[in-house]
Amino acid sequence: MASTIRDVARQAGVSISTVSRVLNKTCAVAQDKRERVEKAAVDLGYIPNPNARSLLMKSTGGIGILLPHVSGEFFSEFLTGLDEVAKNNDFFLLISASHDRASEWQSSVQSVYKRVDGLIVMAPQLTPRQLNLVTDVPTVFVNTPVAPRDRQLVDIINFDNLGGTRAATEYLIELGHRKLAYLAGPERAFDARERRIGFVAAMDAAGLEDYTILQAGYVQEAGRAAATTLLAMEDLPTAVVVANDYCALGLASELMASGVRIPEDVSIIGFDNVPSAAFARPSLTTLSVPIREVGMQALEMLISRIRLSDESPGRTVNLPVELVVRESTSTPLAG
């Protein structure tokens, strides 16, 4: 299991160049030698050292995935999409998570440098400044704020955070809701900021000024804490737009524990459409991000760049998100 190409050459009685040529099918080799080499390779359980290969050839067969973290159904679905495409194209995935901060981002990039042929990066919490691009390796950014001047250097896939939240808010207003609240995601994350802006835009457009914005977060606990805050208010809003599903689920759960009926008393809308949103009772109205497909599409773009050495200007894709209406929203009861 620790044999080298030299061992195989010796065993087969040929030069190492010949072994290399047989194993890489690079050019014609005499039939008998070819067979001897193949047999020797199998007998010795020879596996080429990829480090030596990568040193010579430029490619590694690896794709680096840089994520803020790896937990939750959202990232799980994203990885599933990536994994499927990677598998079909014989790439392996090198995953570096938890680069919430700019400093960690640097070390994340370093840790994959030269070990991968391309990069898929999701970093919603980095500013365009902090995100200094690695221009000598093909990169696709997903849900990441990239400065306009850098847009032609890389491919970008974003979702319509602002428009989605705006549409969700408008939907509630159409149902007759007038007193709304918004639970915001982490301020540092650009997607959270965009969603918040979408809410405010819809309220402003409808001329509704009586709303509450609570700083929450992207986790269930944040939603539970927000529930406590809301319950302490004089009167509850009739509808709450929430920055993501986990937070919305936490909110719903905590409100119901206090006797608030969902959706009769309070309607709720989340964001992401994670699998749990459908399982929950009441099931959660939410904005669906086809994150699995996004992962697949991102990797396909990346691989075609790598394979074709495609140097054309970067493309920016902005995917729509779709409102999925479920049980957690309803028309407010009169009075």
Next chain:
Amino acid sequence: MASTIRDVARQAGVSISTVSRVLNKTCAVAQDKRERVEKAAVDLGYIPNPNARSLLMKSTGGIGILLPHVSGEFFSEFLTGLDEVAKNNDFFLLISASHDRASEWQSSVQSVYKRVDGLIVMAPQLTPRQLNLVTDVPTVFVNTPVAPRDRQLVDIINFDNLGGTRAATEYLIELGHRKLAYLAGPERAFDARERRIGFVAAMDAAGLEDYTILQAGYVQEAGRAAATTLLAMEDLPTAVVVANDYCALGLASELMASGVRIPEDVSIIGFDNVPSAAFARPSLTTLSVPIREVGMQALEMLISRIRLSDESPGRTVNLPVELVVRESTSTPLAG
């Protein structure tokens, strides 16, 4: 961004040996040269080529994670645990999923070979024979059937699939259930087989012979399909033990859609305790596998082996699973 150690040496006016010594802090270097080298390295944005390094030194700083697939909350939680420990110890994760079959297993192993310092493998669907160990790299197996004779070569962390399911079944019997059904996971997976045996063992011990076993699977759709089969039976069982949570959630959802009340008409118990199990309505009674902690513990074991070149005999850990009682189970109504 594509500079080599030679560029840094030239820029700093020293030999490449000196650059290497400065950057690796390996031994004393004159103060002025050290500073010149450090400055040059920063100016050039120099990042050492890890392939060249790995070729010389044995270590890579990588951990290979081999999984059957990557989707769902179970794997997501596992990865979260791994990621946390990896991050704290400056290791990166190389993930190779979808090796459901033995042939893919081989190529998965090859794709990480020499790129990682250790391996964490979860392969419940492989037989001990198919799982030919890579003995020259430290490995920890999780939830994987390892032949007894190989147990001293590697570390193993398994859960008590059999005992857990048995306890769950006994719990239902104690509640007064007499007519039970079992939805089994994929036959190929050893954990699924163990769980099934646990169910049968409990029924046998209680002298109950009137039970149904349905081949289902580990996904929601399998649970839904099983619901249809159960509904077509003459009379429904009063309780169903299910091989995992997603399947149980699918079953519950489909039964409820047909007007069956959970738990009044049918009690359900799952396995895994994924986050959705708590969100679901009714929430799901299930067997909790602390999979995040398992991931952490597995990687910690592995890292200590790597760091200490620990060659002591492999340890086998069998973790208990805990029954978490929630809303989906109850005493059967009289009559």
Next chain:
DNA sequence: CTGAAAGCGCTTACAG
């Protein structure tokens, strides 16, 4: 403290 040299395991022109 420091440079020249050898070598990690491969691939690929270069000459036969």
Next chain:
DNA sequence: CTGAAAGCGCTTACAG
């Protein structure tokens, strides 16, 4: 078709 040789970018004894 095939072997000897150079070289990918590093690290590490080896001599100063």
